[in-house]
Amino acid sequence: MTTSLSRYGDTMRRIAAPAAVCAAVLVASGCGGASPAAESQALTDGATFTFNIDADPGNLDPQAAANSWVQQLGRFGYDPLVQIDANGKILPGLATAWAVEGNQVKLTLKKGVTCSDGTPFTAANVATNLAWVADPKNKSPLLGVYLPAGTKATADDTAGTVTMTAPRVGSFVLNGLARLPMVCGKGLQDRKALAQGMVGTGPYTLTSVAANDQYVFTKRDGYTWGPNGLSTATKGLPQKVIAKIIPNPTTAANLLLSGGLNAATLIGPDVKRLQAANLFTAKMPLLVGEMWFNQAPGRPAADQSVREALTRAVDLTQLAKVLTSGAGTPPTTLSSVVPLACQGDSVGSVLPWHDLEKAKQLLDKAGWVAGADGVRAKAGKPLALTLSFNTAFGTGISAAAELATKTWTELGVKITSKPQDTSAINGALFGTGDWDIAWVGVGASSPDQLVPFVSGPVPPNGTNFGHIENAAYSTAAAAAAKLQGADSCDSWLKAEAKLVGDVDVVPFANDVIQTFGKGAQFENLGGLVPTSIRMLAS
Known part of the structure; x- marks a missing residue:
């Protein structure tokens, strides 16, 4: 959604398809687990759990934003219809039973669920949620990502059932519903109330908002419908x-070590000193190096030859090494949020690899000729591009950007580096359109969740921020969407290969993002899991 665009970055870093990787993006039992010392500690009630986010999320409406931090904060106040565990198993959420038959999904709701304002959560509420997201005029970035396009829903409040019908429910419809937050009646009636508030069935209520500073949640009494029947009376859940x-990641690391935070998600040089402190750690493999191009009409990267030249000019293996401080691994799919629906390799055999001379030849053939100053130009217009990257990735991404900028300058490109925070990058990608190359990750756990980000309507009417028009991908994706579950994976991976081969998306680095804990332990599965947090007695 990440879009998380990528989770540590949405997440969306990740735009968020609104989408994370231990099995392969974020965790159960931290995917890394607690240290033996932490596991043996007693739990305490009434405590406050504090964690870091790197940018203000802005509008908190969980169905109107692709920002990964909106999705993360929303997990405290909202519940999905079904849950998904680290192994990809679908579990009860607000729905206790479900059935997928043809182009329909029928859900039976749990009885006794209430909203944060005390009103009951009903089947009619579910149908209204689905209708709002499905209505194109609302421009929900979750449409087509977590909910099939063309969805219609009917409710039977007496039976407590909801039936959703779509022209095509897609390969992983339940995986999508596991990421789709449900809003309660008051919020459905007044969407403006959701901008700086939450009206949901989740285990916490949002009680204080200080923009650009902090968001405070308070535990609800009487919540009994968490994963596996968990309630807020569970020992160790934080009160706030x-x-x-x-x-700044260094500031976050310092606060964690000094006790000002209970959890901090970090990458970069600060990780080593936190590792040395023997803290609780939840590990989350994540696609952190992913290159996108602005292919809008009139932009140089609309030409595949330019995209391929830019990609071949840089040594992607070296960029990954610099970005991840040597800890990275090559991506194999465009999905990165655990649990992954499809394992395999859609990248390795089709990604254009390093060949600077070939890159120069491609630009020459495309008419971008080097002038006396070394800068290439075409019809009197210099090849001037901007590289936008997310500063939340720390010094590693800055160093990698410096290396890429140096190489592209040698290629004859007049390149301008634009370090930005998550909000600024999302504003450019989904708003102004003022960018050429962006290093962001779009987080998804299943390949069908990526479709709206790589095809279809462009901002402001859609989430195809790169203005990608890849007919071969669209045809292959449509064929894959007719298949269900694991039977669709080969087809989906072949579709992804069309994007990578045509240099529409260039994944080049996976890393293991670590969330460190002090005085608390938790799980991280596509984001921090609120009901998993346990406060430890000092």
Whole structure:
């Protein structure tokens, strides 16, 4: 959604398809687990859990934003219809039973679920949620990602059932519903109330908002419908949760070590000193190096030859090494949020690899000729491009950007580096359109969730921020969507290969993002799991 565009970055870093990887993006039992010392500690009630986010999420409406931090904060206040565990198993959520038959999904709701304002959560509420997201005029970035396009829903409040029908429910419809937050009646009636508030069935209520500073949540009494029947009476759940906005990773690391935070998600040089402190760690493999191009009409990267030249000019293996401080691994799919619906390799055999001379030849053939100053130009217009990257990835991404900028300059490109935070990058991608190359990750757990980001309507009417028009991909994706579950994976991976081969998306680095904990332990599965947090007695 990440879009998370990527989770540590939405997440969406990840735009968020609104989409994370231990099995392969974020965790159960931290995917890394607690240290033996932490596991043996007693739990305590009434405590406050504080964690970091790197940018203010802005509008908190969970169905109107692709920002990964909106999705993360929303997990405290909202529940999905079904849950999904680290192994990809679908579990009860607000729905206790479900059936997928043809182009229909029928869900039976749990009885006794209430909203944060005390009103009952009904089947009619579910149908209204689905209708709002499905209505194109609302421009929900979740449409086509977590909910099939053309969805219609009917409710039977007496039976407590909802039936959703779509022209095509897609390969992984339940995986999508596991990521789709449900809003309660008051919020459905007044969407403006959701901008700086939450009206949901989740385990916490949003009780305080200080923009660009912190968001405070308070535990609900009487919540009994969490994963596997968990309730808020569970020993060790924090009474309050504070999400503090801390753009600087070193500051976040210092606060964690000093006790100012209970959890911090970090990459970069600060990781080593946190590892040395023997803290609880939840590990989350994540696609952190992913290159996108602005292919809008009139932009140089609309030409495949330019995209391929830019890609071949840089040594992607070296970029990955610099970005991840040597810890990275080559991506194999465009999905990165655990649990992955499809394992395999849609990247390795089709990604254009390093060949600077070939890159120069491609630009020459495309008419971008080097002038006396070394800068290439075409019809009197210089090849001037901007590289936008997310500063939340720390010094590693800055160093990698410096290396890429140096190489592209040698290629004859007049390149301008634009370090930005998550909000600024999302604003450019989905708003102004003022960008050429972007290093962001779009987080998804299943390949069908990527479709709206790589095809279809462009901003402001859609989420295809790169203005990608790849007919071969669209045809292959449509064929894959007719298949269900694991039977569709080969077809989906072949579709993804069309995007990578045509240099529409260039994945080049996976890394293991670590969320460190002090005084608490937790799980991280596509984001921090609120009901998994346990406060430890000092």
